[in-house]
Amino acid sequence: MVLEGRVHKFGDHIDTDVIIPGPYLTQSDPAFLAQHCMEGIDPDFPRRARPGDVVVAGRDFGTGSSREHAVLALKGLGIAAVVAESFARIFYRNAINLGLPVVTAPEAARAARDGDRVRIDLDRGTVEVNGQVFPAAPFPPLLQQLLLGGGLVPFVQARLRQASRSAG
Amino acid sequence: MGLTAAEKIFEAHTVEGTPRAGQFVTARVDRVLLNDVSGPVAFRQMRAMGAERVADPSRVVLVNDHFVPPKDVASAANLTVMRQFAREQGIEHFYDFTEGGIEHTLLPERGLVAPGELIAGGDSHTCTYGAFAALGTGLGSTDMAALLALGELWFQVPHTLRYDVVGSKRPFVSGKDLILYLIGRFGVDGATYMCMEFAGDGMAQFNMDERMAICNMAVEAGAKTCIVEPDEVTRRWASGMAFNRPVREVRSDPDAEFAARHTVKLDELVPLVACPHSPGNVRPVEEVRGVRVHQVYIGNCSNGTLTDLRQAAQVVRGKRVAKGVRAIVVPATQAIYRQAMAEGLLAVLMEAGFIVSAPTCGACFGGHMGVLDRGEVAVATTNRNFRGRMGHPESQVYLANAYVAAAAAIAGELVAPQAVAA
Numbered sequence: 002m003v004l005e006g007r008v009h010k011f012g013d014h015i016d017t018d019v020i021i022p023g024p025y026l027t028q029s030d031p032a033f034l035a036q037h038c039m040e041g042i043d044p045d046f047p048r049r050a051r052p053g054d055v056v057v058a059g060r061d062f063g064t065g066s067s068r069e070h071a072v073l074a075l076k077g078l079g080i081a082a083v084v085a086e087s088f089a090r091i092f093y094r095n096a097i098n099l100g101l102p103v104v105t106a107p108e109a110a111r112a113a114r115d116g117d118r119v120r121i122d123l124d125r126g127t128v129e130v131n132g133q134v135f136p137a138a139p140f141p142p143l144l145q146q147l148l149l150g151g152g153l154v155p156f157v158q159a160r161l162r163q164a165s166r167s168a169g
Numbered sequence: 170m171g172l173t174a175a176e177k178i179f180e181a182h183t184v185e186g187t188p189r190a191g192q193f194v195t196a197r198v199d200r201v202l203l204n205d206v207s208g209p210v211a212f213r214q215m216r217a218m219g220a221e222r223v224a225d226p227s228r229v230v231l232v233n234d235h236f237v238p239p240k241d242v243a244s245a246a247n248l249t250v251m252r253q254f255a256r257e258q259g260i261e262h263f264y265d266f267t268e269g270g271i272e273h274t275l276l277p278e279r280g281l282v283a284p285g286e287l288i289a290g291g292d293s294h295t296c297t298y299g300a301f302a303a304l305g306t307g308l309g310s311t312d313m314a315a316l317l318a319l320g321e322l323w324f325q326v327p328h329t330l331r332y333d334v335v336g337s338k339r340p341f342v343s344g345k346d347l348i349l350y351l352i353g354r355f356g357v358d359g360a361t362y363m364c365m366e367f368a369g370d371g372m373a374q375f376n377m378d379e380r381m382a383i384c385n386m387a388v389e390a391g392a393k394t395c396i397v398e399p400d401e402v403t404r405r406w407a408s409g410m411a412f413n414r415p416v417r418e419v420r421s422d423p424d425a426e427f428a429a430r431h432t433v434k435l436d437e438l439v440p441l442v443a444c445p446h447s448p449g450n451v452r453p454v455e456e457v458r459g460v461r462v463h464q465v466y467i468g469n470c471s472n473g474t475l476t477d478l479r480q481a482a483q484v485v486r487g488k489r490v491a492k493g494v495r496a497i498v499v500p501a502t503q504a505i506y507r508q509a510m511a512e513g514l515l516a517v518l519m520e521a522g523f524i525v526s527a528p529t530c531g532a533c534f535g536g537h538m539g540v541l542d543r544g545e546v547a548v549a550t551t552n553r554n555f556r557g558r559m560g561h562p563e564s565q566v567y568l569a570n571a572y573v574a575a576a577a578a579i580a581g582e583l584v585a586p587q588a589v590a591a
């Protein structure tokens with residue numbers, strides 16, 4: 002899979018309270034959550050973000066709470082992928098589960114600037130920024146399978162179907 | 170080569186794979202915990218997966234604790250979804266907000282966590298159960314939906330960071346200070362993907378409540394999970410709980426392989442605060458003395474226990490909250506509330522000028538019941554002080570133990586608790 006998009010650059014330790022603040026967690030509609038994405042640090046972000054854009058950040062992106070709403074908010078804006086120096090654990094799982102590519106590529110994340118174009122090649126494990134190609138950390142096989150299969154929902158669906166077939 | 174406690178607990182729950190640090194396994198969990206924020210999303214995902222029934226209703230625990238009592242119609246609707254799901258699926262462990270409290274304090278109180286168990290929760294602070302020598306780990310709603318549907322899920326077995334705690338703690342130092350110290354020293358991603366393991370003679374000075382405070386904030390160091398090596402304190406607690414299922418005391422082998430090992434000398438710890446806007450921005454309270462505060466908040470799943478209320482009452486007894494400070498106490502569960510009332514702690518706090526709220530997550534995550542305005546400063550016994558966490562993005566939160574928070578309420582500013590409690 003190859004993704005190409007315009008960069009929105011953020012810093013280190015972008016936490017899930019910043020990605021989607023607590024008061025909005027009564028809702029889980031991606032379109033609603035999208036309107037409040039990054040509200041605390043960049044209130045204008047939902048207006049600037051276009052479907053297909055890529056969020057690029059520093060260390061520990063998605064730290065904090067387990068709220069899947071953070072991924073839903075980014076997906077609601079049509080963000081195609083997140084590239085970061087590193088990710089917090091629960092956010093990383095949530096993103097893969099919902100089919101949002103999360104790419105660990107420290108050098109690319111440091112090189113990319115706001116407004117740059119990046120090209121992410123998930124199969125080859127590379128991120129290209131302004132013509133320069135950087136390596137991305139490979140996905141463990143299970144996660145690669147989940148991500149390319151569209152997330153955890155179809156994966157569990159298949160397992161349940163298999164189980165009911167062998168029971169029947 | 171020996172095994173770590175985390176490897177052994179995963180081994181006891183693995184249905185597929187090799188339960189060694191770094192390996193991927195499929196594991197069956199003992200508890201599947203959801204709240205009124207993570208639950209409704211998980212139920213929707215479970216149905217999308219094609220599952221009509223949960224795999225094992227007896228393992229599922231549902232707690233209405235975040236937006237409770239409901240702040241608006243949308244939050245009331247989520248509580249309704251929780252009640253309906255519990256009824257429909259025959260889930261016995263459902264706790265509405267009048268009969269429970271904050272999930273991580275509630276589960277152990279109700280005997281739903283025992284040593285050696287593996288608990289998955291749709292909440293990042295599920296790591297709190299390390300206090301009880303169990304492994305808890307936080308997950309998002311889709312992972313939790315898979316657990317509802319299948320009862321098992323993939324995990325990467327964590328490496329372990331071991332902390333040998335020695336020496337004796339000084340007055341007004343609590344479990345909160347131990348964990349703040351470590352987050353300050355190793356950073357908010359210092360333990361990412363790891364299990365933080367606490368052992369050593371020094372741990373005997375921390376009761377179960379303080380151990381909850383320690384383990385709760387392991388996730389603020391990035392950890393996947395956390396465990397306190399079972400000892401006499403664990404044993405006494407477990408025998409009081411009179412579990413009717415086997416209690417497995419699991420500890421790391423002497424020759425287990427740790428990712429790193431550190432000794433922590435309790436004698437060197439002083440009361441600390443995490444300054445805005447990071448749990449890793451930790452300094453001795455003495456160094457930030459004089460910061461004016463508008464609100465003091467004693468509560469949440471790390472420090473809303475009876476021990477915290479006792480510590481706060483000890484500091485404020487016979488004194489008055491400073492003019493201009495709003496002081497809020499939120500006992501973490503109904504049982505703690507009742508016990509604090511019986512002990513006269515609530516009277517002490519209220520006579521000093523605190524208000525006492527019903528058990529709720531409330532303002533801890535900026536939900537309601539004490540949200541901060543622009544420019545306001547709070548001292549809170551909670552676990553996160555991210556920008557905007559308790560309200561306006563330009564509010565500020567200092568995280569501290571209950572002594573420090575109570576002292577700030579009396580002084581109207583950050584001070585060393587000994588200056589007030591004298």
Ligand code: SF4
Pocket residue numbers: 235271272273292294469470471529530533534552
């Ligand atoms: S008290 Fe705060 S940190 Fe704890 S579960 Fe509730 S919202 Fe989360």
